[in-house]
Amino acid sequence: MESNKRPGGRSARVRDAVREATLAELAEHGYRGLTVENVAERSGVHKTTVYRRWGSVAGLISDALELAGEEPWPIPDTGSIEGDLRGIVQLVRSGFDDPELGPVSSAFVAAAVQDPDAARALHEFFMARHEQSAEVVRRAVARGELPDVVDVREVIRVAVAPVYYRLFVAHEPVTERDADRAADAALAAARAGVL
């Protein structure tokens, strides 16, 4: 999708229009309501063109996901690992709570459990996220707050996992307290040396 032979001009305009329409449709109707025809209609691009370049709704999602993965997100720096970890988990929680971002983010997860391409794209997305977020753990190790044998990415995974588990597996509500507790649990495990 990146090595286009004709990156300038009309192709670029079409691509942007479709991407924008995809995100707008996702925000409004979620993943279930995302259809190639609606995106084509909204973007002003013919449906045949969308099918040719993106193939299906999963292709649209994957493309939008790559785009979303490029922009970094604000890693907290509160001075303590406890505050940083809590900040990250709260950021995840509030992201899904947001009426604008929530449906889009949820749509990514929903698409990935169904389509291999979307799954790959989401995998890459989360690998980048883990890598960025792990910085707070590295800082903590440097400050001597955590043993230096800790698996920095695993701390992040264990910290955010309960939030995702509640949202997408058990389908339970997630309170701010739940988020803090998940962060604290990961921290306790890291301090105990099991991560």
Place this chain on the structure above:
Amino acid sequence: MESNKRPGGRSARVRDAVREATLAELAEHGYRGLTVENVAERSGVHKTTVYRRWGSVAGLISDALELAGEEPWPIPDTGSIEGDLRGIVQLVRSGFDDPELGPVSSAFVAAAVQDPDAARALHEFFMARHEQSAEVVRRAVARGELPDVVDVREVIRVAVAPVYYRLFVAHEPVTERDADRAADAALAAARAGVL
């Protein structure tokens, strides 16, 4: 679905045939390949009947899920909370690894992120699972291995969450070691008194 006015005879046969066909189709083709027409074909029940009684693929899934939720699963009893927790998480992991059960279980998760009815059914399923699994934590508290203020269900959630997170969110492989580590992390957090 339970308060049928004619629970005996043909209706029951139809219901069982459809349920069985649904599970078989799920095992073979996963959630993506599950279609009302295929289930109708396989079960020998006409497709209009399936549409009438189950409405859609999500209805089929919800029904199969209620069925699956009724049969209990083997909670380990190794004598120590460490062994029990590890056993539970490994059970989860190996369940999704199993070529027979894996696709069916995954299909439940996939359906629930898309359909509200399936989400409700899966929610009930997991509430029951948590309740059953929490028994190992209660035993540990009784043995004095854990503080008695611990949230027994939360320990289970935190223990299994990383496995589900890897499988359905980050789309990373899950090794046996990953599973043990997740159990150990939850245990460390519980011992530290944050759960």
Place this chain on the structure above:
DNA sequence: CTCCAATCGCAACCATTGTAGCGTTAGTGT
């Protein structure tokens, strides 16, 4: 400026999914 290939728009089409009307079958109460 001119030409050429890549890309897009368009209409027509096929396949699949889901619905409606209606006659038939088979549990269930008497």
Place this chain on the structure above:
DNA sequence: ACACTAACGCTACAATGGTTGCGATTGGAG
């Protein structure tokens, strides 16, 4: 045993999703 009606099967059809072939447009290289 008999009648009554819920539930099912069947055909036909509407709607949606996705494909194909071809002509028109447009960037970009020389």
